[in-house]
Amino acid sequence: MIEMTKKEIRIAEADSDFRRKVLETPGAENLMLCYQCGTCTADCPVAMRIEEFRPRQIARLVAYGQKERLLEGDTLWLCTGCYTCYERCPEQVKVSEIISALRKIALKEGVLHPTFRAIMKSIAEMGYIYEIDDFQNEMREDEDLPPAPEPDVDEIEAIMRKTGFLDLVEGS
Secondary structure: OOOOOOOOOHHHHOOOOHHHHHHOOOOOOOOHOOOOOHHHHOOHHHHOOOOOOOOOHHHHHHHHHHHHHHHHHOOOHHHHOOOHHHHHOOOOOOOOHHHHHHHHHHHHHHHHHOHHHHHHHHHHOOOOOOOOHHHHHHHHHHOOOOOOOOOOOOHHHHHHHHHOOHHHOOOO
């Protein structure tokens, strides 16, 4: 469920360090140039379908230090990274890069959307997002493609463990 529908800013929940951390993250340097014109939302494919998703509201919540509201909901994970907002912004705010920076902060805080957690868990266990069985290999053969190779899941798991990503995936 998207938490962005609440209009009030809760100053008591403001994290004064959060805005500084976001502004220091590469890609989010221009965040404070946003003057809430809404141009970024005009052709946003996500905003067209999900009324609660508004890139300018994300910028506003960052400016007010609303870390929990941003990191706990689905909002950051809805952006498709199409860069339409990036191209339309008259102030060169680069919303897609800001959302990417916020995702990096979320990952550092141990916040990973359940969909990505499930995908990465499958990759760690099988080497693929979904299991490749005989049927898929027959389809590949019909297209003159070789059978899908057997991945070395031990290597994949070792890389994920070494980078700390497996701990994040296995966390709740």
